[in-house]
Amino acid sequence: MAEQLTGLADDRALLGRTSTAERVSDILRSRIADGYFPPGTRLSEDGIGGALGVSRNTLREAFRLLTHERLLVHELNRGVFVRVLTVEDVEDIYRTRALVECAVVRGLGDPPYALESLSAAVAEGQSAATEDDWKAVGTANIHFHRELVALAGSERTDELMRSVFAELRLAFHVVDDPHALHEPYLTRNREILExxxxxxxxxxxxxxxxxLTDSLERVVEVYRRRVDSAP
Incomplete structure (x- = not known):
């Protein structure tokens, strides 16, 4: 935790003069999504509050917001932890993705479409694969689908899926072979773009x-194996 708090202190400048729970939750959400605080990690109020220079009340409100987003869980007399998803959680995430993402594509209307950000996400994934950075490929994959959803031009849909994709990252961080998990979707993302x-x-x-059907089967397979083998 000491190393994590040292890095977290670098984010203190992002808070500006007025520290709010929303800004703190944005920072913690990004750190959780990046695997900085892996699933199951206990979050120290004193440590994180000190690193960010925020009050206990502000931090607790940020924790509350992230608990509402299903990224954290409060355990009585133990504290606040980064959530460990169940297989049922993963299946529900993919049901939501299928409902929203497919509806976005179906409702696009007449071409041409504004695909610059989608193209950039494909290029990001291919570049990360060239560098053999498969966690970064997973991040690029999330970026691709986030930009796909953004084609709907709906702030509410973007907000909904921001939370869904952040939850999905919790599952990705438990997987022990990101190369095998993410490599097939480089080609598939490019085919969707084309x-x-x-x-x-x-x-x-x-x-x-x-x-999405194939991805669900693959993620559930490796996730169940990983969770079942955990001590």
Whole structure:
């Protein structure tokens, strides 16, 4: 935890003069998503509050916000922990993804579509794979699907899926072989992008449906094996 708190202190400047629970929760959410605080980690009020220079009340409100987003869990007489997902949680995340992401593609309307950010996410993943950085490939994969959702132009949908994707990252951090998990989706993301570039949203939706079905099976398989083998 000492090393984590030292790094967290670097984020103190992001808070500015007025420290709010929302800003603190943004920082902690990003750190959790990046695997800085892995699932099961107990979060120290004194340590994190000191590193960020915020009051106990502000930090507790940030914890409350992240608990509402299902990223943290409060255990009576033990403290606040980064949530460890169940297999049922992972399955529910993918149900939500299928409902939202496929609906976004289905409702895109007539081409051309604004695909610059989607293209950048594909390039980000390919670059990370070249560097053999498979955790970064997983991050790029999340970026791709976040930008796909953003094509709907809905702040509410973006907000909903921000939480869903952050939860998904909790599952990714438990997986012990990110290379095997993420490599197949480099090609699949590119195929979805190419379909949208051609203006064929129906083909893109079919590819996305298959993608999410296969991804669910793969993630649940490796996640169940990893969780079952944990002490």
């Amino acid at each position: 379909s949208l570039q051609r203006g064929d949203r129906r083909a893109a939706e079919r590819l996305l449906e298959t993608y």
